[in-house]
Amino acid sequence: NDVSAVFFISKKxxxxxxILKGKQSKPARTLAYGPPTIxxxxxxxxxxxxxMICAEKGGDLIDVDKIEVNDWAELLxxxxxxxxxxxxxxxxxxxxxxxxxxxxEECLRISGAKSASDKQFExxxxxxxxxxxxxxxxxxxxxxxxxxxxxxxxxxxxMVHLSDPLIGxxxxxxxxxxxxxxxxxxxxxxxxxxxxxDQGVQKSKNMMDKTYAVNTGERVMYTTPQGGFEAKNRHELxxxxxxxxxxxxxxxxxxxxxxxRNAEHIIGDILELLKLVEDPTVSQRVMTAIEQNSTNATQxxxxxxxxxxxxxx
Numbered sequence: 001n002d003v004s005a006v007f008f009i010s011k012k013x014x015x016x017x018x019i020l021k022g023k024q025s026k027p028a029r030t031l032a033y034g035p036p037t038i039x040x041x042x043x044x045x046x047x048x049x050x051x052m053i054c055a056e057k058g059g060d061l062i063d064v065d066k067i068e069v070n071d072w073a074e075l076l077x078x079x080x081x082x083x084x085x086x087x088x089x090x091x092x093x094x095x096x097x098x099x100x101x102x103x104x105e106e107c108l109r110i111s112g113a114k115s116a117s118d119k120q121f122e123x124x125x126x127x128x129x130x131x132x133x134x135x136x137x138x139x140x141x142x143x144x145x146x147x148x149x150x151x152x153x154x155x156x157x158x159m160v161h162l163s164d165p166l167i168g169x170x171x172x173x174x175x176x177x178x179x180x181x182x183x184x185x186x187x188x189x190x191x192x193x194x195x196x197x198d199q200g201v202q203k204s205k206n207m208m209d210k211t212y213a214v215n216t217g218e219r220v221m222y223t224t225p226q227g228g229f230e231a232k233n234r235h236e237l238x239x240x241x242x243x244x245x246x247x248x249x250x251x252x253x254x255x256x257x258x259x260x261r262n263a264e265h266i267i268g269d270i271l272e273l274l275k276l277v278e279d280p281t282v283s284q285r286v287m288t289a290i291e292q293n294s295t296n297a298t299q300x301x302x303x304x305x306x307x308x309x310x311x312x313x
Contacts, residue, residue, distance in 0.1 A: 027145055028256055029188060031096070033155040033175040034195030038219060039245050040094070040154040043195070046249035047090035047152050053078045055098035064092075072106035072133075075099060079140045083147045090150040096185065097156050097176045103133050127180040134181045138188060153189070157196070160230055173229035190234040193252075194222040195243050219243035221252070235259035266300040273304070276311050 032040050036058075045052060045064035052059055052066040055075060059066055065088075067078045082091045093099065104116065107129045111118075116126045145151050158176030161169065173194065175182055186192060198218040222229065223237040236259045241251050261269075267290055277283050286307060293299040 026260075027148060028090075028150040028152070028190060029145060030151070030191045030193065031153045031155065031175070031185065031189045032193045032195055032221070033096075033157055035157050035197075038195050038197070039243065039248070040195060041092075042245055043243075043249050043252075044092035044094065044152040044154060047092060047150055047253075049087060049089040050092050050152075051082050051085065051088040051090070052092040052094060053082070054094050055102065056095050059094055069102075072102040075102055076136065076140055079144055082149065083144050088149065090152060091144055092152040093154070095154045095156060096181075097158075099137065100134075100177055100181050103130065103137065103181070107133050127178070130178065131180040131184075134184060138184050141188070151189075153185075157194075172227070175230070186230070186232075189232075191223065191237070191256075192230060192232045194229045194231045196220065196222070219245075219248075221248060261297070263295050263297045263300055266297060266304055267294070270300065270304050270307060273307050273311060277307070282310060 032043055034040055041052075041059050041062055044050065045059070045062045050064055052062075052064050053075065054066050054068045057068070067081070069075045069078050079091070082088065107126075108114070108116075110133070111129060118126075141151055155175035155177060157173060159171045160174030160182065161171050161179070175185075177185070196219070198220045219242070221241045221243040222231045222239065223233040223241065224239045225231045235256045237252070237255050241248065241255075270286065270290060274283050274286060277286075286303065289303050290300070293303065
């Protein structure tokens with residue numbers, strides 16, 4: 001039910017404008033960042049039919065198909081290979097901060113400089129060349145995503161310096177990336193997930209002013225931004241999700257699949273529910289409602305919820 005229209009730009013050129021109706025089911029673009037050994041790599045390895053590009057050597061003990069890369073050229077070649085390889089639905093990259101190191105090494109090789117503090121990089125020159133080279137990586141990611149692959153990335157935790165016109169400059173927890181590389185990635189991903197240990201602050205028992213951190217040992221994944229850390233999501237995720245090693249990805253992916261569902265998916269689920277309905281009158285009413293709302297995902301979801309209640313009763 002999408003709509004197309006042809007516009008005449010000139011006597012020889014035309015342009016087709018297409019209006020896409022309803023939700024579009026696209027592959028995922030996810031970044032999970034947090035401290036070492038918390039389970040980021042294991043989380044990505046649970047992605048559907050996953051191929052992992054290991055820039056770091058932290059995935060040796062994880063049961064997933066993997067490609068180990070050692071420099072910028074090998075990384076880009078591996079992404080290109082992943083688009084052509086058969087049998088994979090997801091591409092994981094571990095970790096982005098190591099990828100940034102590869103990018104920096106490539107920038108130095110191209111420029112002939114010895115370090116990022118070289119005089120030729122004065123007045124922001126280093127970040128310009130780093131940003132230019134990083135765009136090659138994000139373009140490769142975009143091609144892989146457009147080919148139908150879910151993209152999952154991990155990063156270690158660091159500090160992000162921000163400036164706000166209302167409250168001034170401040171630091172918050174974010175991926176361990178330079179602002180020249182972090183900005184484009186943050187804009188590109190759908191979900192930026194902060195994985196950490198559940199902890200708090202407690203006063204010392206002797207009632208002095210000193211406080212100390214208390215760690216419960218529980219892992220948690222934050223999906224929405226707060227004053228102290230970066231996070232975001234476009235899949236209607238709850239503010240936080242328990243990050244148990246064996247269930248974290250399944251919990252996250254279930255929310256993603258539910259948010260992605262378009263009218264066609266919902267109709268399919270309704271038809272499955274109808275198999276449990278014995279009353280032909282109810283089935284007929286539902287089928288009529290589906291015909292009347294075949295492209296309205298919101299209304300179809302209401303029909304589905306009502307049918308679920310009918311099946312339960």
